[in-house]
Amino acid sequence: MKKSNSILMIIVIVIIASLIVWKIGIPNLSSKNKEISSEKVSKKVKKESKKIKKKETRESKSSSSTETSSSMESEPSSESSSESTSSVQPSVKYPALQKYAGKTYYAVDRDSAEVPDMFPTSFTITSDTEALNVDGKQELIRNVTSDSGFIALTGEMGHSMGTTLSFEFRSLGGSDSDAVEVLNQGQRLAYSTTMPE
Structure with a gap:
């Protein structure tokens, strides 16, 4: 049991x-x-x-x-201007060239120079500031320096201005970037965004 x-x-x-x-x-x-x-x-x-x-x-x-562009306009307008400029900045490689970028500069009275071949008839800095178009030939910009009021661009490929591109220019008339002066081996020539007649 x-x-x-x-x-x-x-x-x-x-x-x-x-x-x-x-x-x-x-x-x-x-x-x-x-x-x-x-x-x-x-x-x-x-x-x-x-x-x-x-x-x-x-x-x-x-x-x-x-x-x-319409979708960009529909973005909220509460963004500050500093935020919008910082979003634009990364696309520009050299900030010193930003105000000159995207404009074509034409030589003013190129034939009056001692050696006209030392100066291109026109030049354009690309909008991303990565390259310089000189008389239709594109040259990558490798370095940008500012010295004695001139902005100096250097590239790698050979050019009529020298064995390596060394291109110096400065703004004429203060902050006005529509007229510049190009310096090459001690000689100077004025350039303007207005095409000569």
Whole structure:
């Protein structure tokens, strides 16, 4: 009798213990399942958003420049001017050339120089200030220095102004960047953004 009672007691304890474990385990399993399913959903959402972003970038690349400018105008106007200038700055390699960039300068009375071939008929500093176009030939700018009021550009390729490009100029009339003076081997020639007649 005692043996059967003790066996019965053990069986009851095992059943109670298994019920307790089952009750505790089920909520944990369901919460794990919820976590796993929520992770899957979040991964799907991320993938979909990436696809949408890729589509938007493709569409924006194919859109016209007018659409780009209108989207830029729709940006919040609460940005400060310092933030907008800092976003423009990285595209300019040499800040000293920024006010001269994107303008074409034409020689003023080039034939009056002692050696006209020492001076190009025109030059343009690209808008990103990375290159100098001299008479239609592009030259990468390797270094920019400012000394005695002149801005000196140096490049690597050979040019009619010397074996390596060494191009010096300064603004005429103070802050006015529409007229400059080019210096080459001691000789000077004025340049203007206005094309000579």
